[in-house]
Amino acid sequence: MTGLVDLDGDADARRLAWVYLSRVVQGPCAPLSALIASVGVCEAARAVREHELPEPLRGPTAARRAVDSAAADLAAIARLGGRVITPDDPEWPAWRMLGLNQLDTDRDREAAVPLVLWARGPLSLASASERAVAVVGSRCSTGYGVQVAGEIACELAGRGWTIVSGAAFGIDAAAHRAALAVGGRTVAVLACGVDRPYPAQHDRLLAAIAETGLVVSEYPPGTPAQKHRFLARNRLIATLGDGVLVVEAGLRSGARNTVKWARRLGRPAMAVPGPVGSASSAGCHRMIREGEALLVTGAEDIVDEAGPLRLPVADDTTDPAAHLRGAEADIYATLPAVGSRLPRDLAQQSGLDLPTVRAVLVGLELSGLVGCDSDGWFRTRGRRPG
Template structure:
């Protein structure tokens, strides 16, 4: 490649990176209409449209407050001084296959479900490599000694076996999981609901510095962004997205960990929960999730690996795979059925891309074949034990 061509390519890359960073500052978080615009016209043209206010109605409100603020170059300089970087969908480090789940979500239903525009990072780990085999470990901020011990033991075992521990750096279970991974020299990723230059909680500045030394501190929010309640809910989807499963160790009835489990289930990731003492308020949320089929009961690292480990590819033999003979709409509906919890026919239609009438017509046949069952909450996948 000639010097002129190489210079042109470098300029194009720089302009695209500046455009991504500018848009990240404008919307500060997930924004499905902006993601759709970028997919349609490209990131540089989308940035121009935002600057010049040539936008569809759905984007005028979300971009109005900050569209005239362009600190992209300064933001990149600030990250460089921190030893950090921005990761965009143009980069090899971008975990594109992880983001496919978010891409399939109905953002009319889940407003925070959009793919992040960029991810800001501190730490030596490659995000793509770190998320190849990862488990999210979350739970109560007001954890008990029992919860801290169990979270530490399971996270320590997983990290020692080469699994990345993903969590949110909060007090309690999150911190116990991060510390356990660090203690055995394992990989850990902390996902924040603020800029990566702002330790949150402030008391965890040393913990976050230790994670940044060997692991990864991550956020979709640009430098200087403060933590706010709605950002934690959006942050939870990234914790769920980056793991092969979500493990909850202690959670009260109103715990935010249940929100992370919700995201895991919508993304098709297994959700797991550790039981606690029967009278423990700290474990009441785990017990409810287990009882209501939202999460699988696990008690050790081996259980987690069994659920979150590599997929076992189906064999084209109806004696071992009772659904191998399915074709067309039947196969699509069966693939949309959850193994944990239940989905209503409308949800199955959205997941499979079929119309509601077709889904309703197919479900009774799957039930007769012992491939599907239903309860008061909807339809679910069975093991097909009745098949010969």
């Protein structure tokens, strides 16, 4: 979401509002995200309850607006040892979500940022997604595909990369298991509530992931898996990774949908080739041939494509922020030459919402332009003693 979000209501009221709206729409809803960005989450929740809505929101909210199960949903996720992550929380992966903010929701309604994310597991989603690769592929995988996916995921996890996938049969499961086997980090993104293991045969795998990694979903507890939810889920798999790797995919594989999201988000899409006559790799071969995915054969190739950019270092005679544009330029300009500012102050002064400010500050810190201490955020270049 973009624009200034009023911090209406206290923390508990806002959390209940986020959870209520998550249950009402059960999935991405661009008009509702726009309303929240315009009036704040508590006021948006009131408008939904009282049906004081613009026409595009009347249909999506009609079926469940009268049922407020927010407190029950929070109790249910607490009983599971889980939590809900809202855009107000430090754990919210705001930097990742910036990509979804730029997509055209008129072209694809599933492009909207999720309202909340439900989670089970000890990892922080923000830190787990700082350096991550999505690994997807065929459910009907061959021994070759399982071996390749396992080897690549094992090496990446051993190097500190988080493996993101969808916990499906085949390649997804091989990638998750490889990361777990080396004590690495892995995140499973579900198309149903996190209290519903899907597929059911993967209940033990998902329990293992929840012990050391993270199981997440944008759908409230109890929500069943449905076909359209898998397509929406794929955008989150692509969003949470620095790139998407496909290991084995038939011509009609759903992995191609995840590649589509990666390309729209500006993430590198990569595919492993298989035997030339293998139907299980025909989709990979087509994506490589048609320029939809880069050919890779191992972890080193993936790190080269999805690893951090090597940013040029400005010399002391140039403006270190001359290359900044958009929100980055606005927030950098708001930082004082002397002293520090808290993110909330920067949001008020720049006119941007707090999650965007936090996300942009992380990016500026990675670029070496800002830093933070107990007093707040400050410029690191050309800084005069305060």
